[in-house]
Amino acid sequence: MTERPSLQDLERGTPFAARHIGPRAAELDTMLAAIGAASLDELAATAMPDTIRDTEPVASTLPPAASESEVLAELRALAARNTVTVPMIGLGYSGTVTPPVIRRHVLENPAWYTAYTPYQPEISQGRLEALLTFQTTVADLTGLPVAGASLLDEATAAAEAMTLLRRAGRARSPRFVVDADTLPQTLEVLRTRSEPLGIELVVADLTDGLPDGELFGLLLSYPGASGAVRDPAALIEEAHTRGALVAVAADLLALTLLTPPGELGADAAVGTTQRFGVPLGFGGPHAGYLSVHEKHARQLPGRLVGMSRDADGNPALRLALQTREQHIRREKATSNICTAQVLLAVVAACYAVYHGPDGLRRIAQRAHRMAAVLAAGLRAGGVDVEHGEFFDTVQARVPGRADAVVEAAHVAGIALRRVDADTVGIACSELTTTGHLEAVWGAFGVSADAAALDGATDDALPAGLLRSSDYLTHPVFHEHRSETSLMRWLRRLADADLALDRTMIPLGSCTMKLNAAAEMEPITWPGFGDLHPFAPAKDAEGMLELIADLERWLAELTGYAAVSLQPNAGSQGEFAGLLAIEAYHRSRGEAHRDVCLIPASAHGTNAASAVMAGMRVVVVATSPTGDVDLADLHAKIDEHRDTLAALMITYPSTHGVYEAQVREVCDAVHAAGGQVYVDGANLNALVGLARPGAFGGDVSHLNLHKTFCIPHGGGGPGVGPVAVAEHLAPFLPGREGVDGVRVGAVSAALYGSPGVLPISWAYLRLMGIDGLRQATLTAVAAANYVAARLREHYPVLYAGADGHVAHECILDLRAITRETGVTVEDVAKRLADYGLHAPTMSFPVAGTLMVEPTESEDLAEIDRFIDAMIGIRGEIARVAAGEWPVEDNPLRGAPHTAASLVDKWDHPYPRDLAAYPTGATPGVHDRKVWPPVRRVEGAYGDRNLVCSCPPVEAYF
Incomplete structure (x- = not known):
């Protein structure tokens, strides 16, 4: 007889971690058997060096995992603590209306928010x-x-x-x-x-x-x-x-x-x-x-x-x-x-399409007329308006009364800007109504009649600057006036893409994991979405508490003392971290330290960020095993000992390996007076098991759009917080600094992109520390399973001493290309015919594929990818045998559009094989993807650059 679950178990329900993590227990057993490990813990013990692993559970204030209902209730309570006023502060941020059709079909649609950067253009035409x-x-x-x-x-x-x-x-x-x-x-x-x-x-x-x-x-x-x-x-x-x-x-x-x-x-x-x-x-x-x-x-x-x-x-x-x-x-x-910021750029583009040029002009006229009438009412009431020519923003002088006016407006539910003790700024937008004007006049102690003033008030735009040229003349800005038409346009574009809602995206270094609906839901709530960044702190109590929670949890999970959420991309997090190092050296009278050591395998943004921070880049070689070459590292340290500022290292390495000597690397840099920057791009292989701040890092940036579930959105949004040890905390962006040395802002808003921070907060709250650890272990198991099953078909370029990889593996196609002429690009494009997105091509090593399955994919989906790669290897063998020529085979012809199959067929391989590869997992044809275009010519596009909508006749 099956044991009856307790009432407490029934009330608790299925843990969210079981929804986020793809493989079931039996599937994990299958994966572990293929790897040759008895358990996830045994795999971690062999794959991850003892020198970096946490020996005891991390003391964390992260609460135990909660259910989706509980987390959403907590987020509603936080949102309710925010006071959303009518935003008339301005300063580059305006009240706006997201048309519901765009909110539902783009911002809340996984076909758009789970897509990756369109590096595979044939399956990204809609986003493009x-x-x-x-x-x-x-x-x-x-x-x-x-x-x-x-x-x-x-x-x-x-x-x-x-x-x-x-x-x-x-x-x-x-x-x-x-x-x-x-x-x-x-x-x-x-x-x-x-x-x-x-x-x-x-x-x-x-x-x-x-x-x-x-x-x-x-x-x-x-x-x-x-x-x-x-x-x-x-x-x-x-x-x-x-x-x-x-x-x-x-x-x-x-x-x-x-x-x-x-x-x-x-x-x-x-x-x-x-x-x-x-x-x-x-x-x-x-x-x-x-x-x-x-x-x-x-x-x-x-x-x-x-x-x-x-x-x-x-x-x-x-x-x-x-x-x-x-x-x-x-x-x-x-x-x-x-x-x-692709997802947000798409929203803005759809807004222009939705309104068209006439609608945009009308919105602009509304904002301007509101401002003009507002200014007229203030002047009529004896208030000095500073400028006679303006668009939507009015500055009014009220000597000694600015604070009182702003507070009176706030009581009426409107947020104004205090410019100084004598001046108030008021910005109008598409949200502004005549009722708002009356409330603002009341805050100034003025009474006016908006309708009467409208008839008697001229526009306040300079006559010599009125626009005479046309804009948005392309048909796309005129064809979708009805919601039906716009909805279908958006669906057509989404169908021309391949996103995470249709297939796994096994991109190495990019961590395309589940972006759960419960995590995404709160970002469009007014309590979070409608807050102005310069609203008074008392109006943002819930948001500020959420931010404080997230900063604290991320610091604890990474072993650092402090976190700044201001960097609004990983690149900005890198830059902020390097600026903190540079400022630290300056505060100690060592401004001459300007050399940044960077391994040859590092992500290219590392070097670019170092140059932006005023540092000189010195490249450190990597060994044949993919690790940092210790001999070359020590030689470079000795050569630059007096000027060494930092070492940037990615951990696990960009090659997908846990480097056993990472502590030795960190100690050598510290001994020479340098700081260690641990790039957090691969944190998905560490969370809950090891902490960069505990094994030698002084600073890391984290990618919330990778490890912590903010979706990639087709290439943005991203959030790249910077986490630092105690001695670097004063040099986080906007902090006071030490002895007059500080780091300024690296992005416009104080907290970067807080509108999407509820996603990562919800993920951490849903998973708890145990769920996070399980996710990391599963991600490592998934990558090792892929490596184990594909190793006999494609060499796995790098592995640790025990033969294991971290959370990703690199498949080496270089010998295959030399022997057969089939390139890594051919394989990537052929995967689209199998209904799959390609892994990362030729990074960090040219001629390779870097695969990261993540913890969110179940065994069936991982096997679908593996079977496709094995099927493709069989097709490569037929090319090698001379059955198909190098220049005309299913791989070189990929991807195949439906149109290409019904035209005259003069290829040596059959049409049905082109469309329905025989190496696919049974049932794969039910998930057939039809790319809208065939292989795109890159060189032609660069020579004949057209970067705005071409005329319609160009398509025929």
Whole structure:
């Protein structure tokens, strides 16, 4: 007789960890048997060096695992402690409405939020089309023809523009002049970025022209932080005359009414697309933008979607100019940005499609008219309004009364900005109503009639700056006026992609694991999503408690003393960590320490971040086993002992191995006076088992979009917190520092992208420490199972002394390519015919595939991938035997579209084999994926760059 479960067990229900972790107990037994381990603990004991493992349970304040219902209830309670007011603070953050059709079909849709960066363009055409729409929106509105596929936020976009102008210009001056009426958070990030690069930042009131002296670049604000709209044309012309290039920080919505920067002569434009339907989220994530003159296209940082063609000559999209990616250019990279804000950029693009040019213009007119009527009412009541020409923001002078006015407005449910003791800022948006105007007037002690003022008040835009050029003329911005049409457009795009909702994505180094619905649900709740980042702390008590919890839990799990959540991408976390090291050395009178040792196998952003932090990169060799070459490390330490600042090391290594000598490596660096940066990209192999801060690390960045379940969203959002030991804590971004040495902001918002932090908070709360440990053990087992089953078909490039790997393994195809001509790209593309996404290609070793199955995939799905790889190996054997020619076989022809199968067939392999590989797992045809295009020509796209929506006739 089966033992009856207790009432307590029944009440508790199925633990969430059992939902998050894919393999059941019997499946784990099968996997362990193939690996040759008796248990998960035995596998960990043999795969992971004793020198790094925690010998005792980690003391943690992380509560025991809770159920989904319990966690959602706790999050509702936290959200309820936030006071959401009408956001009229401004400063680059505006109230907006996310159309429900976009919220449901994009922001809350796993087809969009579980996708990965579109490095396999044939199965990413939908996402690429949405990003091309984003680029076109930005390019059209700014009047500059080349726009990137989004950056992290407005402040970092401005910093990227600063360095772009320096690279692209001919002026040798170190001075970069910035309009004093620039957003304060942008100024702070510019200060942080400029100092290590030797850029002299000059913040100046430009009312009477540029300051004297040379300059390489200029940043203007249009409108300014104060709301004032000034004609920048004369300043742009003067800067050009003096050999400088010019960027303009522009409000994208205002550009529906104002002459665009490109038409005024600007070389670049930067800003945010937040007010295009992206929730405030207490400061992020939001998609920044950067657009440039076409002559600067190849200097553009980050990602750029361009038009190419496929093997049949049909139009096809891809990421263009990929030689700029950091893992190729390393310390010569123009930026350390290796990500974007794709999910938020898609929301902004859909918002533009949903409203079209006329709808956007109407929203802009509403915001402007509200501001104009508001100003008129204040003036009529005797209040001094500072500027006569503005778009949506009004600054009013109330000597000595600013605090009282702001508080009175707050009582009425409206958040205003205290500029100083005498000045109040008020920003209008698409949310503003005449009722809000009346409440604001009341806070100033003014009574006015909005309807009467509307009829008697002129617009406040400069007559000479009114826009006359068209924008958003492409049919996509006119065809989807009904929700039915937009819904179908979004479904068509989603069907052209392959995301985690349809298949495993076994990308090494990228950790594409489950993003549970319970974790995702709270991010669109108003209590979290509608908070302005500059709202009073008393209005954000619940959010601040959530942030404090997350910082504490992450510090404990990683063995560090403190965490900053400000970095809004892994690249920014790297940068912040290196700045902390640099500031620490300066505080000790050792500013001369500027050498950063980086293993040859490291992710390319490591080298790029070190250069951005003002360090000199010295590469350390890796041994034939994939570990850091200890002899070369000691030689480099000896050579640079007096100037050594840091070593950057990824653990487990980028080669997917637990390096046994990591403590020796850390000790050697410390003995020479350096600090150890442990890149946390592979933390999914450590959580609950080992802590970087306990085995020698001084600082790590963590990827919440990898280990801690924030979804990749097609290439963003990401969060890259930086965790540090006690002695580095004063040098976290925005901290007070020591002896006047501090690190400034690395992103626009104080907490980076807090709008998605409820996801990681929920994951930790759902899993508990035991669930986290189980997840890590399962991830390691899954990778070793893949390695064990595929080793006889494809050599596994690196393994530990015991033959085990960590949470990923590298399959070596180089000998296969030499012997048969079949390339790693052929294998990757053929996997699409099997209905699978390819692993990471040619990183960290060219000609290889790096596979990471994660803990979330069950045995059937892992076996589907393994069977596909074995089937592909059989096809390679037929090429090697001469049955099929190297240039015409199912691998070289992959992926196969449905159209390619019904056309004239002149290949030596049959159509049915092309579409339905015989090596697939039984039943795989039920999950058939039909790529919309065949193999995309990369070189053609780079030679013939088209980065905004081409005319419709180009498709025919």
